[in-house]
Amino acid sequence: MLASCAIFSVRAMSDVLAVNAVNLTKTYGPLTAVDDITVQVAQGEVYGVLGPNGAGKTTFLRMLFGLIRPDAGTLEVFGRSWQRHGVNSLTGVAGFLESPKFYPALSGRRNLRLLAGLDGGDAAARINEVLDVVGLTDRQHDKVRGYSFGMRQRLGVASALLRDPRLLVLDEPANGLDPAGIRDMRALVRHLADTGLTVLLSSHDMAEVEQICDNVTIMKAGSVVHHGSIAALRELAPEQAHRITTTDDDRAAELARARGLEVSPVDDGLAVRGPQKDVDGLIGDIVDAGIALRGLTRDETPLEALFFMLTESAPAGPTTGLDAPTGARR
Amino acid sequence: MTTTTAVPAGTPTARRRPGTASVLRWEITKVAAQARSRALLIGAIVVPIAIVLIFNTQLPPKDTIYGRHIHTSGYAVPLFVLAFAHQWVLPLLAALVAGDIFANEDQYGTWKTILTRSVSRTQVFWAKTLTAVGVNLLVLALLAASTITTSLLVVGTQPLPGLSGQLIPAGSALPIVIASWATAVPPVLGFTALAILLSVITRNPTIGVAAPVVLGMIMQLLSGLGGLNKARQILLTTPFEAWHGLLTAHPFHAPITTGAIVSAGWLIICLALAYPYLRRRDITGG
Numbered sequence: 001m002l003a004s005c006a007i008f009s010v011r012a013m014s015d016v017l018a019v020n021a022v023n024l025t026k027t028y029g030p031l032t033a034v035d036d037i038t039v040q041v042a043q044g045e046v047y048g049v050l051g052p053n054g055a056g057k058t059t060f061l062r063m064l065f066g067l068i069r070p071d072a073g074t075l076e077v078f079g080r081s082w083q084r085h086g087v088n089s090l091t092g093v094a095g096f097l098e099s100p101k102f103y104p105a106l107s108g109r110r111n112l113r114l115l116a117g118l119d120g121g122d123a124a125a126r127i128n129e130v131l132d133v134v135g136l137t138d139r140q141h142d143k144v145r146g147y148s149f150g151m152r153q154r155l156g157v158a159s160a161l162l163r164d165p166r167l168l169v170l171d172e173p174a175n176g177l178d179p180a181g182i183r184d185m186r187a188l189v190r191h192l193a194d195t196g197l198t199v200l201l202s203s204h205d206m207a208e209v210e211q212i213c214d215n216v217t218i219m220k221a222g223s224v225v226h227h228g229s230i231a232a233l234r235e236l237a238p239e240q241a242h243r244i245t246t247t248d249d250d251r252a253a254e255l256a257r258a259r260g261l262e263v264s265p266v267d268d269g270l271a272v273r274g275p276q277k278d279v280d281g282l283i284g285d286i287v288d289a290g291i292a293l294r295g296l297t298r299d300e301t302p303l304e305a306l307f308f309m310l311t312e313s314a315p316a317g318p319t320t321g322l323d324a325p326t327g328a329r330r
Numbered sequence: 331m332t333t334t335t336a337v338p339a340g341t342p343t344a345r346r347r348p349g350t351a352s353v354l355r356w357e358i359t360k361v362a363a364q365a366r367s368r369a370l371l372i373g374a375i376v377v378p379i380a381i382v383l384i385f386n387t388q389l390p391p392k393d394t395i396y397g398r399h400i401h402t403s404g405y406a407v408p409l410f411v412l413a414f415a416h417q418w419v420l421p422l423l424a425a426l427v428a429g430d431i432f433a434n435e436d437q438y439g440t441w442k443t444i445l446t447r448s449v450s451r452t453q454v455f456w457a458k459t460l461t462a463v464g465v466n467l468l469v470l471a472l473l474a475a476s477t478i479t480t481s482l483l484v485v486g487t488q489p490l491p492g493l494s495g496q497l498i499p500a501g502s503a504l505p506i507v508i509a510s511w512a513t514a515v516p517p518v519l520g521f522t523a524l525a526i527l528l529s530v531i532t533r534n535p536t537i538g539v540a541a542p543v544v545l546g547m548i549m550q551l552l553s554g555l556g557g558l559n560k561a562r563q564i565l566l567t568t569p570f571e572a573w574h575g576l577l578t579a580h581p582f583h584a585p586i587t588t589g590a591i592v593s594a595g596w597l598i599i600c601l602a603l604a605y606p607y608l609r610r611r612d613i614t615g616g
Contacts (some may be wrong), residue, residue, distance in 0.1 A: 068612035
């Protein structure tokens with residue numbers, strides 16, 4: 001899927017934030033979709049906005065594109081705000097929200113040509129190149145209604161790249177893709193980020209954000225529950241959990257506790273959490289004790305565990321891990 | 331007084347934004363690519379030919395204005411078709427593109443695709459409105475041209491009986507017939523604006539297309555009720571009958587003027603409601 005990316009060049013960075021959203025709030029009747037959030041993304045960052053469905057990620061991104069108006073707060077993109085600069089605030093910004101949508105009766109190329117007409121400049125001259133980047137050259141003349149979900153996602157990336165953006169906003173880009181599509185999409189995003197693009201990516205998949213992003217904001221029920229660097233997040237994360245199934249789970253649990261491991265019963269055995277060396281030692285203890293080990297699997301990754309802790313148990317409210325406006329600028 | 335807004339350093343240099351003409355070109359290209367639009371334009375040419383040929387083999391429908399004359403004057407046939415068309419055909423033709431042009435972006439979820447580019451909602455609104463107006467005027471022109479041409483070729487260029495019983499010579503009849511069709515322009519534009527309003531507000535192409543036709547029929551019914559003379563004047567269907575004044579022995583143009591004003595009122599009110607609605611609405615779907 002990846003091809004030459006010569007058309008995307010690294011440009012000089014500056015102190016102007018790519019995204020500067022401060023105390024942003026959006027309500028729909030009694031529902032507060034986004035509640036007083038602050039998100040600041042420096043130029044050149046690959047920034048993740050993470051949260052379960054309904055956390056307010058897409059609402060935030062829609063405000064960034066001026067598709068919906070915030071009820072309170074300010075939002076600037078490269079120092080331009082929608083209120084003062086109107087559609088000019090989208091200069092240098094491109095992306096897609098949820099699944100990208102096109103005119104189904106037109107070919108992929110025709111759709112891009114129409115969109116290039118709305119971009120002005122030399123966008124139309126870039127169609128071949130962006131089709132090549134996303135690997136759709138061979139299917140460019142097919143009608144979009146015949147495209148698979150993954151092809152539409154890639155066409156969405158192509159339509160964004162037409163604008164020669166400095167900030168690429170991708171809302172759940174791997175959503176609905178098969179494993180190969182997810183791998184290709186992540187590689188494409190990482191590749192684009194390596195060219196110097198600022199990337200703002202929303203996702204509900206911690207593993208995706210962990211692989212791609214430098215910094216992350218985690219949202220729950222419209223509020224920010226954490227933001228900071230991925231490295232800082234790792235420090236906050238619990239130990240790796242393992243799932244153990246034996247012929248004598250009660251005895252195995254005693255052995256685990258004796259090693260200082262955190263143990264909790266689960267449907268098919270025990271969940272054991274602690275340093276890897278102690279888990280390795282526990283396996284030896286179990287075997288030495290004459291207990292048969294029937295299963296040993298890794299549970300969610302530490303960051304995934306932290307994500308679930310933050311978004312399922314912690315009440316939405318004050319953020320954690322903050323000592324500066326953005327983890328990226330710390 | 332002029333104000334300038336400082337652009338911070340590091341801000342991407344603004345590329346030249348496309349003007350409204352570019353957005354108009356985009357919309358026209360999109361509409362032209364739709365099978366329905368092409369079918370509409372082809373239908374505006376072909377259907378009148380079929381209708382004229384069919385009626386030429388039937389007994390004249392004497393209960394409709396100019397129905398009794400369709401076999402005796404080729405100029406009577408377009409007027410008979412016009413009288414029939416204004417009941418629901420012209421509102422439907424006006425709504426086919428206009429009632430869909432905004433709502434189909436909701437249907438396809440493409441508002442977010444368009445409005446994340448370098449164009450404002452104002453540009454998109456006027457591009458779509460001008461496209462709908464242009465298509466509808468083209469359809470009306472094709473419909474009129476096809477009907478008049480076919481009628482004259484099939485039936486002939488005999489003198490046209492006037493509504494006062496006078497006989498209008500063939501040489502004078504053609505401009506009057508063309509002018510009669512031209513009087514349909516203001517109410518067609520009014521229905522176009524009504525369809526645009528419904529398309530913008532309901533976000534539903536079916537309602538955008540069907541509701542103007544239903545409303546037109548309700549207006550026809552209301553105009554038939556007694557005691558509603560004042561109210562009848564402000565109905566959008568009344569201007570469709572303004573051409574009757576052109577065919578009397580002493581032509582009168584007041585209904586055409588009134589019809590144009592009423593249609594303009596509908597057009598302005600509908601667009602004045604639709605425009606701020608589109609500008610302010612949150613784009614949440616898709």
